[in-house]
Amino acid sequence: MTVPIHKDHTELTEDQFNTLSEEVLKAKSLSYSPYSKFRVGCTILTASNEFISGANIENASYGASICAERTTISKAILSGHTTFKVIAISSDQEDDFISPCGICRQVIREFAKDVPVYMFKSSGEFIKVYMNDLLPLSFGPENLLGE
Amino acid sequence: MTVPIHKDHTELTEDQFNTLSEEVLKAKSLSYSPYSKFRVGCTILTASNEFISGANIENASYGASICAERTTISKAILSGHTTFKVIAISSDQEDDFISPCGICRQVIREFAKDVPVYMFKSSGEFIKVYMNDLLPLSFGPENLLGE
């Protein structure tokens, strides 16, 4: 099996796509990553068309590190945004599309079970994959809350 | 897209499968889960044909909780096992196959990028899904270590 990979950005206007690309490539400059020196940036476009950006914040105790996707979702939730149109991520990787780790997929899924995730190379090239494909058969709120 | 779901257990002898089923259904009795009251058990069959079992261990600070898959992999690694034939999980869910959360997929993937994961109902019924399908386009050691 290969996961479905998309190259379009049909859920966005041309302007939105341009802003998203620009923002997410800049976002990694917010990174606090003295340990890995691996900077990751994230930009979310909310349902109400606001852009919210963040980056990874590491810790001397590695387990307390928080990835870019999670600091950004936290910031969005704290600002009252709980539905998202697009989540985009970038890194300094030139040859690879940066992809969310499993922890972040779990946190994204709590709020956005089938949001499209845009994964960028540092050049601005990107691929789009849906959360449903990134975390299939997921464990979520309905397993615990019986919704 | 639908993730490929298998129902066979061809990587195991009949005896191994029987032991695995029995062990994983028992494993959840090791659970320390006073907060969620959601018991999960895990049994790993190592490359050298040893069975290693564990369960979830929660914490009053929820973020410090460790799922069954992760306590069990830790135990296996500490015993010198780093390659795995099968990872099986079970819970008290009668109608749903318990599935690993994103954090656990990330930890499994560090050591076993394409291991089959057996997900059980409490009745003993199971499905098998490969890690590659559970965490496609994963972020892993080669992204950081440049392997």
Added chain:
Amino acid sequence: MTVPIHKDHTELTEDQFNTLSEEVLKAKSLSYSPYSKFRVGCTILTASNEFISGANIENASYGASICAERTTISKAILSGHTTFKVIAISSDQEDDFISPCGICRQVIREFAKDVPVYMFKSSGEFIKVYMNDLLPLSFGPENLLGE
């Protein structure tokens, strides 16, 4: 030994203290805590005298939950604030001063090794304890980076 507990707020003007109290008691309303139903709020006063507030954001996989102190520090760091005057926390506990968990002490310590932490009851009563006393002999950046 008893840890030194203070009741003053000498690092704040009367106005700042009043705003801080008001903000931190309101902050818990931002909480996403369907699992524990334990709401926690946090307000940070930055070195440049800005108030930044947050709350705990839980996850169906408990280990992916992020406490109020950590969502708030993340938000502050992402806004360019890295030095803090005071960190305050509140909860719905009427009879107990809410205290930061060990994970949060570790994250606070990365950026604010000796900041005062104000711990509130839901009534508005508080105690003040310094981070150095909450996480003595801490493991931090200098252990890894050799600073």
Added chain:
Amino acid sequence: MTVPIHKDHTELTEDQFNTLSEEVLKAKSLSYSPYSKFRVGCTILTASNEFISGANIENASYGASICAERTTISKAILSGHTTFKVIAISSDQEDDFISPCGICRQVIREFAKDVPVYMFKSSGEFIKVYMNDLLPLSFGPENLLGE
């Protein structure tokens, strides 16, 4: 304030202390730490006088890393041990006593609110500090479960 630091090992027989020292200095060889290259070992003496050892297990997604204290406590709990006489830790630090991070203090505290923690230098020299002093005013089970 200075946290009380002890140098005795009165809760142990001479034989137990010798075994503990030997085990904890060896334990770090179990470490999987390709990212930090910072090996940490842990040895627990249980109430029933068994020695259980572990080490840190890191992950490409740093936040999924599990410290030595937590892999070792998990292993102990999974083996049915829930009360501990002593928790000892060691690292490759020659000049510093390795100290548990906040996450680990939180996990130790769930099961052993006032256990003595022995912190070793790589030479075998150690100090002893009680958990109550390492995580004062802790947030624990009674805050959530109302015990």
